[in-house]
Structure formats: structure tokens, C-alpha cells
Amino acid sequence: MRPRKHSRLNSRASYQRPSVSGNSDATITASSVRRHRPDYILAILTLVLAVIGLIVIYSISPALAAMGHVSGSYYVEKQLLAIALAVIAFVAASKIPLTTWRRYAKPLLILAALATMVALVLPVNPNYPAHRWVRLGSLSFQSVELLKFALLVWLASLLAKNSANGKIANFAATFKPLIIVLIVVGVVIVGLQSDLGSAGVILMMMAALAFISGVPFKKIIIFGCVILLLGLMAVAISPYRRARLDTFFNPTQSCQTAKGYQACQALISVGSGGFIGQGLGRGVQAYGYLPEASNDSIFAIYAEKFGFVGCVILLLLFIALFARIKLIAERAPDDFSRLIVFGAFTWLAVESLINIGGMVGLLPLKGITLPFISYGGTSMIFSAGAVGLVFQVSRYTSFGSPRVRAGTKEIKDGDYPSRRRLGRTYYAATSDRG
Numbered sequence: 454m455r456p457r458k459h460s461r462l463n464s465r466a467s468y469q470r471p472s473v474s475g476n477s478d479a480t481i482t483a484s485s486v487r488r489h490r491p492d493y494i495l496a497i498l499t500l501v502l503a504v505i506g507l508i509v510i511y512s513i514s515p516a517l518a519a520m521g522h523v524s525g526s527y528y529v530e531k532q533l534l535a536i537a538l539a540v541i542a543f544v545a546a547s548k549i550p551l552t553t554w555r556r557y558a559k560p561l562l563i564l565a566a567l568a569t570m571v572a573l574v575l576p577v578n579p580n581y582p583a584h585r586w587v588r589l590g591s592l593s594f595q596s597v598e599l600l601k602f603a604l605l606v607w608l609a610s611l612l613a614k615n616s617a618n619g620k621i622a623n624f625a626a627t628f629k630p631l632i633i634v635l636i637v638v639g640v641v642i643v644g645l646q647s648d649l650g651s652a653g654v655i656l657m658m659m660a661a662l663a664f665i666s667g668v669p670f671k672k673i674i675i676f677g678c679v680i681l682l683l684g685l686m687a688v689a690i691s692p693y694r695r696a697r698l699d700t701f702f703n704p705t706q707s708c709q710t711a712k713g714y715q716a717c718q719a720l721i722s723v724g725s726g727g728f729i730g731q732g733l734g735r736g737v738q739a740y741g742y743l744p745e746a747s748n749d750s751i752f753a754i755y756a757e758k759f760g761f762v763g764c765v766i767l768l769l770l771f772i773a774l775f776a777r778i779k780l781i782a783e784r785a786p787d788d789f790s791r792l793i794v795f796g797a798f799t800w801l802a803v804e805s806l807i808n809i810g811g812m813v814g815l816l817p818l819k820g821i822t823l824p825f826i827s828y829g830g831t832s833m834i835f836s837a838g839a840v841g842l843v844f845q846v847s848r849y850t851s852f853g854s855p856r857v858r859a860g861t862k863e864i865k866d867g868d869y870p871s872r873r874r875l876g877r878t879y880y881a882a883t884s885d886r887g
Contacts, residue, residue, distance in 0.1 A: 491547075492781060492847035498774045499543070499825060499840050503536050503833070505767065506826035508733070509755050510747060516739035517747055528747065528828060535830035539837035546841025554842070555789055558603075558610040565603035566637070568596040573645055585646050594831040597642060597651045601800060602835045604634070604655060605842075609792035612666035616788055621667050628672070631659065635680070643687050649694065650819030654803050656680060661799040662792050701817040715750070718743045719812045722753035730760030747828035749820055752812040767826075768809075775802055778843055784850035794846050797839040804836075 507529070510517075514528045521527070554561075572587045572595075586593045611630060612621065620626040635656075642652040663673055688694040700713040722738040725731065736757045739746040746754050756764050778798045785791035801824050808823040810816030822832045 488848050489850075490848075491844055492777055492850075495774070495777045495781070495840065495844055495847060496543070498770060498777065499837065502770055502774070502825035503539065503837075505755075505770075506751070506823075506828075507532050507536065509751060509758065509826065510828050512733040512758055513736075513739035513746060513754060516741075520741055531830070532828055535828075535833045538830055539833045542834045542838040543841040543844070546838040547845040551790060551793070551842070551845060554606050554793075555610045558607040562603040562607040565596065565600040568599055569641055569646075572596040573641070585648060594834075597646070597648060598831045598835040600642075601651070601655060601658070602838055605658065605793065605796040605800065605839060608659060608662050609789050609796055612662055612668075613787070613789040613792055616666050622669050622672075627668065631663070634659070635676075639683060639687075647691070648820065649684070649687060650807060650821040653684075653807070653819070654800060654821070657803045658796050658799045662796050665795050666788075666792060697817050697819075701814075715744045716811075716814065716818055719750055719753040719818075720814055722750070723756040723813055726756040726758065726760040726763075728761045730756070730758050730763050733758055745820075748822055749808065749818070749827070750812065751823050751827045752809050755826065756812070771805055778840075781843055781847045781850055785846050786849045786851065790846045790849070794843050797843050800839060801836060 510532045511529050515525055517528045518525045568587055572585060575586075575588055585595050585597060587596050612627070615621045615623065615627050618626075638652050638655055642648050642655070660673060660677065664670070688698055700716050703713075718738065722736075722743050725736070725738070736754070738757055739754055743750050743753060752764075752767075755767065759766075775798060778794060778801075782791055782794035782798060785794055804821050804824055807816060807819050807821045808827075811818040811821075822829060824836045825833060827833075
């Protein structure tokens with residue numbers, strides 16, 4: 454594969470020639486492109502969502518405190534600590550160079566795997582019997598969130614390298630490591646940790662990055678069919694998963710049984726909010742009526758407080774956040790950066806879709822938090838870290854509209870979002886035109 458040519462972006466925005474790595478992929482790294490002001494709107498939107506989540510937790514903290522027999526400020530203080538740690542994670546992810554993240558992608562994945570193994574052998578909380586948490590005294594975190602972040606970096610590194618080396622369709626280089634990851638996710642996350650929701654997020658992220666990087670579509674379909682079959686088998690052999698699926702298909706009948714209780718209470722909570730909501734100081738669903746009111750069911754609680762208008766505003770904020778991430782992905786300076794951004798987009802978008810869809814009855818309920826809104830530190834911290842990586846990429850995006858070439862066919866402005874394969878960057882394309 455011939456090396457990519459590089460030139461000036463314009464007469465005032467030049468950049469240095471990138472060094473070629475040991476993997477012989479001549480992609481443009483973030484450090485080789487002229488640095489500019491990052492996308493502060495991305496950071497502002499993330500912070501606004503976190504503040505909204507804090508407000509909701511504050512409004513239901515008396516109910517949570519009464520149910521948990523703790524002080525009235527306990528949950529608010531814990532959420533404030535989670536936001537503070539999330540800010541640190543965001544800054545760290547945005548400051549550590551992407552070349553460093555790429556260099557240590559495999560050790561990071563090994564660390565996440567070890568944390569997952571540790572969670573399997575540690576004692577469990579009787580209220581949450583699944584082996585999903587690593588507990589260190591009063592502190593705890595979900596190992597699967599670290600695994601999502603590590604997989605994001607590792608997948609982007611692997612697929613970018615294979616794409617640059619022309620090995621994206623090679624079995625040993627691409628499909629073998631992906632199959633190993635799929636087996637581990639299936640056995641550990643789905644089988645041992647009983648976390649089908651998180652496994653679904655990971656699988657969607659892998660599928661999206663494989664599709665974007667140019668893995669043959671037929672092979673993606675084959676793997677998808679196999680995974681779907683295995684997923685149906687996982688549901689069939691698990692009584693509580695069958696109960697959730699039955700609740701989804703028969704909501705009116707399931708409301709009269711314990712298995713449909715959460716889904717029905719979620720719909721009641723959403724409907725009781727009306728057009729403008731009951732207000733912060735009102736509402737009763739958090740007082741033991743709606744299970745997991747501060748975590749999985751937070752959107753239903755939000756709807757009860759702020760109503761239809763508030764839900765529309767929240768959805769518009771999420772859409773704006775994802776639109777900023779998508780724009781950064783389209784203008785990313787190299788393949789690795791582009792895959793990082795697309796992976797973060799898929800991760801956060803799928804989690805939001807699963808959580809909100811489950812609360813309004815469009816999808817079966819899964820134990821997935823709503824990014825930046827739900828109570829808890831682990832999801833908040835690693836989601837902020839993913840956005841921090843996107844924020845770093847935004848420092849090196851192209852100033853003009855993205856233009857790439859595929860052979861002799863030029864992809865003009867506005868056509869890039871529909872393009873599947875990783876393309877040559879705007880900088881490389883402009884050099885070809887002289």
C-alpha cells in the first residue's frame with residue numbers, strides 16, 4: 454500500500470510530517486496535525502447532562518435516603534463525588550496523547566480483563582448477587598465499564614492498523630482476535646455476570662467499528678446471525694430473561710404479576726408527568742414504587758418530574774451531543790482517531806437508546822444506566838473518559854469540509870457520512886489535487 458501524501462491545509466495552517474510507526478501504517482496522528490481550539494460545545498453539553506442528573510438525584514434524595522436508611526445528603530454527596538471524578542477522567546483522557554493510548558491499548562485491555570476476573574471471585578452484595586463489582590472497602594466499581602473503555606481503545610488500534618496494512622479482511626490479523634473477544638464476552642459477561650445489556654453494548658460497538666473500518670459486510674452478517682442465535686439461547690435458558698421478554702410482548706397481562714412490575718411502574722411514572730411534569734418536590738415513584746429509581750429507571754423519574762416538555766429537552770440535549778460527536782468523527786485527522794470517536798458514539802448512543810426505550814416500553818428492560826444522568830460513579834467516570842478522548846480528537850479536526858477519494862472517484866462535501874470504509878483524510882485528499 455503506497456504511503457499517503459500530505460500537504461498544507463492552507464497557507465496559514467501547516468503541520469509536520471508524521472512519523473511512520475513500526476506497524477508501517479502511515480496514518481496521520483493527532484500529534485502531526487496543527488492543533489487548534491477543541492470543541493467546547495461537546496464539553497458543555499456533557500456537563501449540562503451531568504448537572505441535570507444531579508438535580509434529579511437531589512429531588513429524589515429524601516426518598517432514596519428513607520429507603521436506604523442513610524442521611525438525606527448521602528446520595529447527593531456521592532453523585533457530586535462521581536461528577537468530580539468524571540471531570541478528572543475527562544481531563545486525563547483529553548490530555549494524554551492518543552499515541553500513548555494506542556501504545557498501551559493491549560495492557561489496558563489486559564487490566565480490564567483482570568478486573569473482570571477479580572469481580573468474579575470477590576464476595577457479592579446480597580442485594581446485587583451478580584459478580585459485577587470490584588469492591589475495595591467502601592468503594593466499588595463495575596468492571597464491565599472499564600472493559601468497555603479498554604475495548605474502545607484496543608478495537609480502534611487493531612482495526613486502524615489492519616486497515617492501513619491492508620489486512621482488514623485477514624482472518625489471523627482481524628477475525629481471530631475479534632472472535633476471542635466475542636467468546637470471552639459471551640462466557641464472562643453474559644454467562645457468569647448475567648449482564649446481557651452490557652454485552653449488547655459491547656457487541657454493537659464492535660460491529661459498528663468493524664463496519665466502519667471496512668470488514669467485509671457478508672462476514673459481519675454471518676457473525677451477527679451467529680451472535681443473535683446465541684443471544685436467543687441465552688434468553689431461552691434464563692428464567693428471568695424469558696420473563697422480561699414476556700413482559701415486553703404482553704405488557705397488559707404482565708402488569709398483574711411480579712415479573713412485569715418494573716415495566717408497568719415505569720410507564721405509570723412516565724405518564725404521571727403529563728405535559729409539564731409534577732415538579733421537583735413532588736412525585737411518589739421514588740418511594741419504593743419504581744425499582745432502581747436512581748439508576749436504570751432514572752428516565753422514568755425524570756419524566757415524572759419534568760413531563761413531556763422536559764423529556765423533549767433532554768432528548769434534544771442527547772441529540773446535540775451525538776451530533777457533535779458525529780461531526781468530530783467526520784473530520785478526524787486519522788483512522789485511529791476516527792474509530793475512537795465512532796466507538797464512543799456507538800457506546801453512548803446504544804446505552805441511551807436501551808435505557809430510554811425500556812422505560813417507555815419500546816424495548817425490553819435491561820440493567821443499563823442512562824449516560825451522565827443515572828446515579829453512580831463507574832458509568833459516569835468511564836463515559837466521561839470516552840467523551841474526553843473525543844474532545845482530544847476535536848483539537849485536530851480539519852478546518853474545511855471532509856473530502857476523501859476512493860481510487861479515482863472523488864467523495865465531495867456531504868457524501869462522507871454515507872461512506873463505510875475508512876478513507877483518506879481531508880489533508881491527504883487536498884494534496885492529491887495539488
